[in-house]
Each structure stands twice: as structure tokens, then as C-alpha cells.
């Protein structure tokens with residue numbers, strides 16, 4: 067009975083509410099209760115790691131989650147370990163003070179499950195999508211939860227107990243030659259590619275919440291409260307193709323994205339209005355560097371221009387066709403084909419500038435803005451990014467084998483805040499410079515966010531994951547002051563933080579007036595959500611989940627009402 071009551075409260079039965087003062091207890095300010103932190107207190111608990119893809123747990127607290135076979139390696143950091151059950155919801159106890167204006171839901175997308183039965187995925191990017199939510203109620207309470215996204219790829223793997231679609235690093239093995247021929251046909255139509263929407267998450271101008279990956283069919287609508295998968299986002303236009311940027315640029319007024327064209331190498335720049343599913347073409351950029359477009363995980367824009375990257379890391383049709391992944395999975399590094407940035411005018415669709423730039427390797431662009439002369443004419447576009455020193459090593463660093471074998475070696479490749487200058491004077495070349503000494507952020511930087519009010523405009527601050535060396539993955543949060551060229555860092559021993567998401571205080575006039583939210587996975591198997599002050603970059607609150615949560619990619623903020 068007691069355990070049922072605790073379950074209903076979202077508490078584990080071993081997590082007891084006690085009115086005592088104890089250094090292992092955390093005060094729940096609101097209720098005047100203390101929550102004794104007994105999660106994972108015993109070694110036995112830490113070693114329980116359940117296979118979850120074989121079963122669907124209904125709306126449950128951890129207490130009512132059925133025990134399942136042990137599968138994953140319990141010595142793994144929570145960040146690289148599949149989540150223990152398919153879904154959970156409960157209330158979290160807050161340590162610290164949540165600002166009273168913070169009212170809404172933080173959603174995070176990312177991999178949740180990296181295995182199907184005994185079959186283990188190889189890469190961080192492969193994991194089946196899981197959503198995490200933290201709902202900040204007006205009364206200061208936090209209601210949290212997580213849930214797998216019910217994509218075709220995930221459901222098929224569960225039903226058939228085998229890989230059925232091509233994920234980032236793994237492809238289903240055809241049983242025989244006929245099946246192989248069938249697979250090839252499916253590949254050309256895009257049917258064999260995954261719809262595992264494990265990457266981006268956005269609130270569209272019309273209120274719908276969309277989860278995305280690089281495949282167009284991996285666009286999925288979810289419910290921000292229940293985390294239900296509501297269905298595929300079906301594009302109603304005839305644009306075709308099967309790949310898209312994982313990161314559209316979404317505002318209340320529009321959804322802009324890039325569609326790489328693998329057959330006639332180039333990119334379509336498209337725009338979709340809120341309330342519609344129809345993308346309209348703004349313009350097209352033809353690749354300057356040969357027979358395949360570069361990978362466009364993300365891109366950036368200014369107030370009037372879209373910046374289209376053409377990276378030397380290009381799609382490899384050959385690798386896409388092969389069942390066995392090559393060294394760079396579906397990509398190949400082609401430095402001889404050079405690197406470019408193209409600038410497309412949002413109003414006319416015309417190419418305003420197209421320049422060759424030094425080689426670069428970028429997953430995430432940060433922001434861009436226009437530089438103007440005294441008469442208000444645009445003289446250049448500035449585009450900032452998290453740049454991996456034109457080195458693709460980071461992709462292999464993010465394989466699960468590497469992430470799970472950290473023994474104190476400093477193996478995270480260096481990264482920097484890169485700034486491109488794209489002149490508007492007809493020059494053939496653009497510049498790529500380092501904004502600040504990379505030591506400021508431990509030579510690690512990625513998964514960035516800014517104050518959304520500064521999108522496309524001159525800005526000063528960005529928030530990202532950084533590094534405290536030695537490490538094999540970014541293990542700190544960093545606030546980058548791009549004007550002073552300084553960083554403030556926040557870190558705790560053994561943590562893996564996900565993208566720090568900046569949420570502005572309503573009515574704020576300073577760019578950094580707000581909070582930064584990040585989900586933290588711990589090496590002892592725990593997880594918590596942390597809130598930092600956007601200005602001082604000091605911790606203001608945290609709330610612990612009752613079990614570990616894997617690393618996640620990106621978040622979004624859904625304000626109440």
C-alpha cells in the first residue's frame with residue numbers, strides 16, 4: 067500500500083519522505099518535507115540495468131516498472147547507458163530556488179536506447195529517440211518525465227527484435243541476395259532510411275512540437291505534456307528528396323530549412339508558414355565542390371540572408387549504398403573539393419555571395435549577423451560556429467565504444483568558436499578566425515544556444531558545452547562572451563551535460579537576463595536538471611531524477627499559454 071502511494075506521487079518506494087535533518091536529505095521547500103536521497107544507494111541498485119525495448123511500460127513510476135533482463139554494461143556512465151524503462155512521470159524535489167517567472171515546459175530530445183535485445187548500436191547518433199520533459203509549474207513544483215518516441219524504426223525493432231531501418235552507423239543485414247536487391251531499391255526511394263527523430267525539437271509558430279532528424283520522414287509531432295507521439299509530420303508539398311537539415315530555424319513566423327539534393331548536388335532553401343505543412347522554395351544553391359553536397363546538420367541566418375554551408379565532409383552515395391559503414395559512415399572527407407559558404411537573400415532567393423573559405427568541420431552553427439557601412443549597406447555577413455579544426459576525428463570519438471571506455475585519457479579533439487566573414491564586395495574568399503582563445507572553454511565547444519531574441523542579429527553571448535581536461539567528451543557548461551573573448555565555466559566531477567538552453571526572462575532588456583537549463587548525466591548512474599543564472603552563470607537550482615538518463619542532444623522551451 068505504502069509503495070502504491072509513493073508510486074502515485076512519482077516516488078520510488080525506497081525514496082522516502084522523512085521530516086528529519088540529515089546530510090543525505092534534501093529539503094523540499096514548498097512542502098517543508100525532506101527527501102532522503104536513497105536512489106542507487108546500494109551497489110546492487112547501480113548494477114540493475116534493464117533491457118527495455120522488448121516491453122512497453124505504461125504510465126509508471128520507477129516503482130512499478132517491471133524488472134527485466136540485465137543487458138547493458140552497468141559500469142557505463144549514465145550518459146552512455148540506455149534508459150531503464152520506456153516511460154516515466156513524477157514530481158522532482160527542488161534544491162535551490164526556481165525563478166517565479168519560469169513557467170512552462172523544457173523538452174529535450176536525444177538517444178534513449180542503444181540496443182535491440184543483445185544487438186548493440188555502435189554510435190551515439192544511433193540511439194532510438196527519447197524525450198525528457200521538465201514542467202515548471204507556477205507554484206514552483208517540477209513535474210518531470212521521459213518517454214520513447216514511437217517511430218516506425220523503434221516500433222519495428224521492438225516487434226521484430228532486430229534492426230529494420232538504416233540508422234546512422236548501422237544497417238540491417240539482408241538475409242539473402244533477393245533481400246539485398248530489395249534493400250537497394252528501398253535505399254533509392256529513401257524507404258530503408260530511419261525515421262528515428264532523435265535530434266532536434268522545436269515549437270512551431272502554430273504550437274505544434276516537432277522532433278527531427280536528418281531524414282525528412284524522421285519529422286514527428288509529439289505532445290509536450292504527455293510526450294505521446296502524435297504522428298508523422300507529413301510535408302504536403304511535392305518537393306521530394308529524403309534528407310533535410312536536423313536544425314531548421316524556427317520562429318513564431320516561419321520554419322526555414324535546407325534540403326540537400328543528392329542527385330543534382332545542391333541545396334534547396336525552403337520556408338514553411340505556421341499552420342501549414344507546405345514548404346515553399348525560396349532559392350537554390352548549386353554545389354561548387356563537386357558531385358555531392360556537404361553535410362548540413364545545421365545552418366544559420368541573418369535578418370535578411372540564409373547562410374548555406376558547403377562543408378568538405380560530403381555525403382557519400384557509395385557509403386549510403388553499402389550495408390557496412392565506411393570510416394565516416396555516410397560521409398567522406400573531400401578536402402580537394404574545398405569548402406564554401408553561400409549567402410541566399412531570403413526575400414529574392416538570389417545568391418548574394420558565394421565564397422571559398424578555409425576547410426571546416428561543423429555540426430552546429432551558433433548565429434549570424436550583417437555588418438553594415440555608415441549608409442546601412444551590408445558589407446559582410448558574419449557567421450559563428452562550433453568548429454572542430456577541420457578534423458573529422460570527433461565523429462569517431464562519439465562512437466559508443468570510445469565514449470564508454472574513458473579511463474582519464476585526454477582524448478576529446480580540440481574545438482573552437484569559429485567566425486566566418488563573408489564579404490559582400492564580390493571577393494572570392496571568405497575568412498575563418500578563432501573568436502577566443504580555445505583554452506577559455508577547455509578546447510571543447512559544441513551544442514550551443516543563444517538568446518532567441520538575438521537570432522540573426524549582432525549578439526554577445528552564447529552558451530555551449532565545454533571541456534575540463536582530461537576528458538573524452540565535453541564535461542562542462544560554458545558561457546561565451548564573444549565581445550570580451552572570455553568564457554565562464556560550470557562543471558562538476560564526472561558529469562556529462564547536454565545542450566545548455568537559454569530561456570530569457572519575460573520583459574528582460576539585457577541579452578543574458580534569463581536562465582540556462584541543462585540535463586546532467588552522472589558517472590554514478592544519476593541524473594539531474596540544473597538551472598544556471600544566465601548572467602552570473604552560477605547554479606540557482608537543481609532537481610534530481612530518480613534514475614540515470616542518457617545523454618541528449620537538443621532542447622526547446624514551451625512557455626505556458
Ligand SMILES: CC1=C(/C=C/C(C)=C\C=C\C(C)=C\C=C\C=C(C)\C=C\C=O)C(C)(C)CCC1
Nearest residue numbers: 191233234265279280281363396429511512540
Ligand atoms: C547524418 C545522417 C543520419 C542521422 C543523423 C543522426 C541521427 C544524428 C546526428 C546527430 C549529430 C550530428 C549530433 C552532434 C553532436 C555533436 C556533439 C555532441 C559534439 C561534441 C563535441 O565536442 C541519417 C538519418 C541516418 C541519414 C543519413 C545521414
Ligand SMILES: [Fe+2]
Nearest residue numbers: 265312363619
Ligand atoms: Fe544537432
